[in-house]
Amino acid sequence: MNQIKLYISFCQVLKIYLITKRFAPIKIALVLNLRNLLFLTNTMKIENQQYTTNFEEQEKKQTYEELIQMNQLLLATFESTDNGILVVDKQGKIVFFNQKLVELWELPNEVLAGKTIQSISEFAKEKLKTNKNFFDLNSDLCQQKQIEAYSNLEFIDGRLFESYSKAQLVSGECVGIVFSFRDKTQLHQSKLLLKIMQKAVTSIHASIIITKYNSEIEYVNPFFSSLTGYSSEECIGKKMNILKSGLHSDDFYRNIYKTINKGEKWEGEICNKKKNGDLFWEFLTISPILNPKNEITHFVAVKSNISERKLNEEALENSRLQYELAIAGSNDGIWDWNLRTGEVFLSPKWKEQLGYAENELQNDYSSWENNLHPDDKAISKAYLKDYLQGDYAHYDIEYRILTKSGNYRWMRSRGIAIKDEEGIAYQIAGSQTDITAQKQSEEQIIEAFEELKTANEHLDSQIEKYKEVVKKLNQTNDALAESETKYRLLTNLSGDIIIMHRNFKKYYVNPAIEKILGYSPEEYLKFSRLELLHPEDKLKIQANYLAELHEKKNKKYTIDFRQKHKNGHYVWISAQIIINQIDASNFITIINARDISDRKNYELEIRKLSTAIIQNPSAIIITDTKGKIEYVNPQYTAISGYSPNEAIGQTPRVQKSGYHSANFYKNMWETIKRGEIWKGEINNKHKNGTFFWEFTTIAPIFNEYKEITNFVAVKTDITQLKNMENQIVQAILKTEAKERYRFAKDLHDGLSPLFSTIKLYIKAIKNSKNLDEANYFLQNLSETADSAIDTITEISNNISPHVLKNFGLVKAIQSTINQLIPANTIQVEFNFNSIDKQDIGIETTLLRIVNELIHNTLKHSKATKIKISLTQEDSLITLKYSDNGIGFDVQKANEHSTGMGLKNIRERIQSIGGKVNIDSELGYGVIIKIELFNV
Numbered sequence: 001m002n003q004i005k006l007y008i009s010f011c012q013v014l015k016i017y018l019i020t021k022r023f024a025p026i027k028i029a030l031v032l033n034l035r036n037l038l039f040l041t042n043t044m045k046i047e048n049q050q051y052t053t054n055f056e057e058q059e060k061k062q063t064y065e066e067l068i069q070m071n072q073l074l075l076a077t078f079e080s081t082d083n084g085i086l087v088v089d090k091q092g093k094i095v096f097f098n099q100k101l102v103e104l105w106e107l108p109n110e111v112l113a114g115k116t117i118q119s120i121s122e123f124a125k126e127k128l129k130t131n132k133n134f135f136d137l138n139s140d141l142c143q144q145k146q147i148e149a150y151s152n153l154e155f156i157d158g159r160l161f162e163s164y165s166k167a168q169l170v171s172g173e174c175v176g177i178v179f180s181f182r183d184k185t186q187l188h189q190s191k192l193l194l195k196i197m198q199k200a201v202t203s204i205h206a207s208i209i210i211t212k213y214n215s216e217i218e219y220v221n222p223f224f225s226s227l228t229g230y231s232s233e234e235c236i237g238k239k240m241n242i243l244k245s246g247l248h249s250d251d252f253y254r255n256i257y258k259t260i261n262k263g264e265k266w267e268g269e270i271c272n273k274k275k276n277g278d279l280f281w282e283f284l285t286i287s288p289i290l291n292p293k294n295e296i297t298h299f300v301a302v303k304s305n306i307s308e309r310k311l312n313e314e315a316l317e318n319s320r321l322q323y324e325l326a327i328a329g330s331n332d333g334i335w336d337w338n339l340r341t342g343e344v345f346l347s348p349k350w351k352e353q354l355g356y357a358e359n360e361l362q363n364d365y366s367s368w369e370n371n372l373h374p375d376d377k378a379i380s381k382a383y384l385k386d387y388l389q390g391d392y393a394h395y396d397i398e399y400r401i402l403t404k405s406g407n408y409r410w411m412r413s414r415g416i417a418i419k420d421e422e423g424i425a426y427q428i429a430g431s432q433t434d435i436t437a438q439k440q441s442e443e444q445i446i447e448a449f450e451e452l453k454t455a456n457e458h459l460d461s462q463i464e465k466y467k468e469v470v471k472k473l474n475q476t477n478d479a480l481a482e483s484e485t486k487y488r489l490l491t492n493l494s495g496d497i498i499i500m501h502r503n504f505k506k507y508y509v510n511p512a513i514e515k516i517l518g519y520s521p522e523e524y525l526k527f528s529r530l531e532l533l534h535p536e537d538k539l540k541i542q543a544n545y546l547a548e549l550h551e552k553k554n555k556k557y558t559i560d561f562r563q564k565h566k567n568g569h570y571v572w573i574s575a576q577i578i579i580n581q582i583d584a585s586n587f588i589t590i591i592n593a594r595d596i597s598d599r600k601n602y603e604l605e606i607r608k609l610s611t612a613i614i615q616n617p618s619a620i621i622i623t624d625t626k627g628k629i630e631y632v633n634p635q636y637t638a639i640s641g642y643s644p645n646e647a648i649g650q651t652p653r654v655q656k657s658g659y660h661s662a663n664f665y666k667n668m669w670e671t672i673k674r675g676e677i678w679k680g681e682i683n684n685k686h687k688n689g690t691f692f693w694e695f696t697t698i699a700p701i702f703n704e705y706k707e708i709t710n711f712v713a714v715k716t717d718i719t720q721l722k723n724m725e726n727q728i729v730q731a732i733l734k735t736e737a738k739e740r741y742r743f744a745k746d747l748h749d750g751l752s753p754l755f756s757t758i759k760l761y762i763k764a765i766k767n768s769k770n771l772d773e774a775n776y777f778l779q780n781l782s783e784t785a786d787s788a789i790d791t792i793t794e795i796s797n798n799i800s801p802h803v804l805k806n807f808g809l810v811k812a813i814q815s816t817i818n819q820l821i822p823a824n825t826i827q828v829e830f831n832f833n834s835i836d837k838q839d840i841g842i843e844t845t846l847l848r849i850v851n852e853l854i855h856n857t858l859k860h861s862k863a864t865k866i867k868i869s870l871t872q873e874d875s876l877i878t879l880k881y882s883d884n885g886i887g888f889d890v891q892k893a894n895e896h897s898t899g900m901g902l903k904n905i906r907e908r909i910q911s912i913g914g915k916v917n918i919d920s921e922l923g924y925g926v927i928i929k930i931e932l933f934n935v
Contacts, residue, residue: 082182217236224303340427828866845911886922
């Protein structure tokens, strides 16, 4: 009889707890006495028959069923949460844990079999990044040194948990501890990925513009400002038409907006205007950014400067005109590939076969390779390679290729290679014929088979998923027989919102609602189910979810939606919803919801930046701290020839050309490992063995602990520009040689007669008989000297270093090195970074000093190696020159003004406002450092 009274008393306490939530003082006591509760439940079944004379049958049955329902309700609540829950008593014995804890910590059965916190603690030590034993908090909490504790747990494998621990007190004495763990790995990784993408976008050598849906500019990267002259502040909030050149018609712009507003990407060439009024050409890619509802929220524009290429294309157009006229009437597409230079020509008909206009597809090997059907790519490339090596007499192959509309068409390609005297092919050309009609019947059969195969695979996948859901559902239903008191106390500790419905009407919400949405539990319960939903999400939930939730009981659903905060803004919520059917007319709904606003914001930023990276005309590489490649964008493959699968896991060493010294790469690595940005030109090797030049920027990426986690490299192919520069430089050098000859002749023809006349006047003055005669000769001497000075000034003004004027100081020094130093006689290492344009007088002075230093090294030092570096940091320009020659005594050289012309060097540097330091001694070479502030 006493046991029955105790049971009824216990049920009454549980009712009070559900209504008032004032059960905290004894909640752990109830959990720790779980076995007693189960015993009482079983005893109730027996005594339900034994004491029928003392209690009404209906009251006993109702009390028992209420207890079972409460047990089922709270067990389902804590099995639906995304938090791992662990409850231990004061001695460290495990009282309760949910399945989420097992999944988060990946706990094996042998660890759980220990049934103590010590077994979990030992297992965790090997998983955590730090040696600190997190579960040592058990001792501090039990001894009431602190009541609750927060911390972040970082795992060796990169996972990150947020933990919360709280001691449970009864009459002021600790009886146990509740641990709660939340997985924050995805949010942490999203933050790091966003930081990497932001670093990559700011380093890209192309203009990046992000606009809102109404074309209002939201972001521009530094390269855009340097190219157009508009600062970020001048652009933000403005429309894209600030760049309009007036060259294109209104229909041109209408077509752009029509395309992107349909959610499609637009690509093409466009002429724009800089802030100073100059016109320039760009290749523009505009991609829409969609939110989870497939609505356009932003546009990302990636623009590469193609002004130089446009000029080159105009020059090449004339040379191709006759050739294109010859093939214009052909139904076959014509292609031509120069194997030495990598240059590819694809005729308009070839592009038309793929559905492209002439300017919509690049003349590039990748236009063929990247569009090959995956099943045909390896075979087609291998066949081409074997033919070029002489394994086949004819090049004749059939393959499928992707068209602009997204369909594959069958093509037959035939060609012939041109070989040199050694039998090595250096050019191949041929034609491409559309044979789709001949292959149509076979293709349809293959496509039907593939579709059937895919459908079967999808069906198998869905069956396996359904089995898994059924398995988890059965596990949940089995666990519903447990006692509610083990879990109910944990709802108030959860950082997630927990809402309970009975027959789809709210009757309980935990205190977390106030932290996330600003409402107290009492305030929130007054709203209807849909009242606080965002209008767009309300329609979606009404249409897609409510009817299904009413029809399908004992199911688990997840849905993301926006809910209105008390201060008026909307918060993104991810909710797990479970409906448990108690009987034919009673249902319990448990909603476990968490704030995912940060994740949604990160996902939007990542979508915008990833589009800019993928569409960028520069190659982008992301490596780990050891240089191992983790990501490459499509342009990397187009430039280097290596596919992502071939590149990822390798290091950039696979592209080493052998052009640069070991010190060159050592300096690069030392710079970026110091956390600094490295910029420079690199000669690399294509996968096919050809060499090409890239302008490269490498920047380090830091985590929140200021540790370098990755490096981002942005690489622009400048091979064509380098080749054109070299050709122009050679032409200028030849011109300068002719000018030097002319200047020498001018000096001889112009000055020699004048100096001869001056000598005669001097001799006449010495032999003059009187003062008047001497003054006469002196006057003539003065006039002749003035004529000589004017002639020298005129000739010197015509002497101008053309390479310096046209290409800048760096290219002029490179030309001087190539011109003055015979091949294979002495090793020269020249390092430099980006230098601001200086006054021509300053650049000429620095160039002539380098010229004089090289002359002296070659003439006097007996050196085998020269090092030259030209760098700029902020406004300081530094020129360093050193050799490993025999050296000299600096003091003696200063006293006698001999040696390397030190006085001349110092005077020249002082004349342009700089300072010089010269360090040398016999047997140790020379080191000269010149510093000049950029004015």
